[in-house]
Amino acid sequence: MGTLLEGRSDPVVRAISHLPGDDTCLLEVAVDPPGLAGGELRVASDTRVFVLGWDPPQPEQRDASHVTVNGDDDEVVLYRARWVLLGDADYLGTSVASLLGALVREVAPRGARQEMTLQAGAYSRRVHAGHVASLLPAPEGDDDHLAN
Numbered sequence: 600m601g602t603l604l605e606g607r608s609d610p611v612v613r614a615i616s617h618l619p620g621d622d623t624c625l626l627e628v629a630v631d632p633p634g635l636a637g638g639e640l641r642v643a644s645d646t647r648v649f650v651l652g653w654d655p656p657q658p659e660q661r662d663a664s665h666v667t668v669n670g671d672d673d674e675v676v677l678y679r680a681r682w683v684l685l686g687d688a689d690y691l692g693t694s695v696a697s698l699l700g701a702l703v704r705e706v707a708p709r710g711a712r713q714e715m716t717l718q719a720g721a722y723s724r725r726v727h728a729g730h731v732a733s734l735l736p737a738p739e740g741d742d743d744h745l746a747n
Contacts, residue, residue, distance in 0.1 A: 610696065611628055611650075611694070611695040611696045611699070612685070612688075612694075612695050614626055614628075615650055615652075615681050615684070615685070615695070618650070618652035618681060619652065623652075623653045624652040624653065625649045625650065625651060625652065625678075626649065626650040626652065626681075627647060627648065627649050628648045628649070628650060628696075628699055629648075630643075630646070630648045630696075630699050630700050630703045631643075631700075632700040632701075632703050632704045632707070634704075635704070635707055637711065638710075638711030638712075638714045639707040639708055639710075639711045640707070641711070641714065642675060642706065642707045642710030642711050642714065642717070643703050643704070643706070643707040643710075645674045645675060646674070646675040646676070646677055646703050646706060646707070646710070647674055647675070647676045647677070648677045648679075648699055648702075648703065649676065649677070649678050649679075650678075650679055650680075650681050650684060651678055651679065651680045651681060652681055664677060664678065664679045664683075664702055664735055665677070665678045665679075665735075666678075666706055666733060666734045666735040667723075668717065668722050668723055668734075675706060675710055675717070675734060677702060677703065677706060677735070679699070679702065684698060684699070702735070705735060706734045706735055709732065709733075709734045709735070710734050713731055713734070716731065
């Protein structure tokens with residue numbers, strides 16, 4: 600991972616570089632993507648973004664972003680593994696901060712369409728029952744588009 604960190608001035612990368620690799624740790628990152636209004640802005644503002652500093656036990660969380668809602672559905676929580684973020688930013692030639700902003704911009708419109716369900720505390724139950732889609736699009740080739 601050292602080569603992915605070298606020469607980057609991205610403040611998120613600097614913070615990520617201090618996460619211990621052998622411990623379970625999270626880095627919460629404040630993300631404020633521009634150009635959102637209304638329900639999209641409310642959902643984005645209520646989205647907490649965490650960078651995982653360890654290898655998650657669930658295989659589906661290792662290579663992609665994972666979005667969930669807290670038990671009372673009042674906030675959306677997005678997780679992304681550190682090495683995936685760094686690799687994607689390096690491959691795309693962009694900053695980690697921009698990449699996280701793009702993920703929140705993907706979640707915001709879907710969350711805005713489900714805003715009443717989120718506020719009512721029913722989103723988690725509805726997504727697990729297959730009645731609503733996940734807040735983050737499934738990766739290419741993933742047929743389980745309702746999984747969260």
